Amino acid sequence: LATFQAEWRRRYLCTFFACDVLALFPWDTFFQLAGGEGDDNLLRWFLWTRVVRTRHVMNYFHRLQRDIRLSYFAVRVVKLIFVELYITHVAGCFFYFLATTYPPDQEGSTWIGSLTLGDLQYTDFRDIDLYTRYFTALYWSVITMATIGYGDVHPVNPREMVFAMVYISFDLVLSAYLVGNITAMVVKGSNTTRYREKMSALIKYMNRKPPAACAAAADETARAAAV
Numbered sequence: 259l260a261t262f263q264a265e266w267r268r269r270y271l272c273t274f275f276a277c278d279v280l281a282l283f284p285w286d287t288f289f290q291l292a293g294g295e296g297d298d299n300l301l302r303w304f305l306w307t308r309v310v311r312t313r314h315v316m317n318y319f320h321r322l323q324r325d326i327r328l329s330y331f332a333v334r335v336v337k338l339i340f341v342e343l344y345i346t347h348v349a350g351c352f353f354y355f356l357a358t359t360y361p362p363d364q365e366g367s368t369w370i371g372s373l374t375l376g377d378l379q380y381t382d383f384r385d386i387d388l389y390t391r392y393f394t395a396l397y398w399s400v401i402t403m404a405t406i407g408y409g410d411v412h413p414v415n416p417r418e419m420v421f422a423m424v425y426i427s428f429d430l431v432l433s434a435y436l437v438g439n440i441t442a443m444v445v446k447g448s449n450t451t452r453y454r455e456k457m458s459a460l461i462k463y464m465n466r467k468p469p470a471a472c473a474a475a476a477d478e479t480a481r482a483a484a485v
Contacts, residue, residue, distance in 0.1 A: 280307040302355075309348060315340070326457045334443055338436055342403075345432065349425050350399035354391060356417050357383070369414045370394065403429050 286305060319337040322328055357368035365371030365383060370391070373380040383391060398411040402425060413419045 274310065274313070277307055277310040280304060281311050302358075306352075312344065326454050326461070330454050331443055334439065338439055342432075342436065346396065346399040346403055349403070350392070350395035350397075353398060353418065353421065353425075354395040356421060359417070360415075367415050369398075369412065369418050372414055373411060375410065399425075402426060403432075405429070 283304070319333065319340070322333045323330060323337075354370065357365075357370045360368050360371075362384065365381065370380050370383045373394070375394075380386065380394075394411065401408055401411070402422065413422045
């Protein structure tokens with residue numbers, strides 16, 4: 259056990275330790291103290307180190323999936339919904355972030371600075387309320403992920419075009435992941451599902467207090483199946 263813990267610590271120090279430490283710093287406060295609106299301020303890029311910490315949430319979902327006391331189907335559904343909502347949220351925020359990397363006198367060269375939706379014009383978009391800016395960016399992210407592409411909100415400059423291409427390419431992989439997981443849940447053909455069903459049946463049997471020999475044999479079988 260001690261050897262395993264030492265190996266785990268070594269791997270953590272060599273992989274995610276630096277990112278986790280950077281994510282702990284209040285970079286938004288540092289950015290405001292450094293001038294706030296400085297579009298060339300490198301501190302604003304460190305804000306994105308917090309995205310790396312999302313893996314802790316995914317690890318939490320993995321632990322829930324192994325908990326036979328919980329519904330495997332419900333946990334998987336919640337996990338898939340979380341993944342989709344989180345990715346669209348991050349993509350929308352980063353799409354808006356790219357627009358803010360341009361100085362105010364070049365706002366017309368960004369997707370939001372040149373945007374007009376109905377009677378609403380987004381010139382001087384930094385002065386528009388936060389909710390309007392957020393839901394506009396989220397709208398683009400959701401529509402792009404759904405591959406609908408109405409075209410009313412679209413990238414304008416090379417930075418935004420490159421990000422849009424990367425995001426669409428990633429969406430193809432994500433869509434395959436979501437469809438594959440949903441299919442696996444519907445047909446219930448995965449080994450994990452069968453294992454959980456057997457363990458649930460075993461727990462019901464053990465609750466009936468079988469003879470000690472039977473209980474020991476069942477426990478040994480369950481441990482061997484979990485390896």
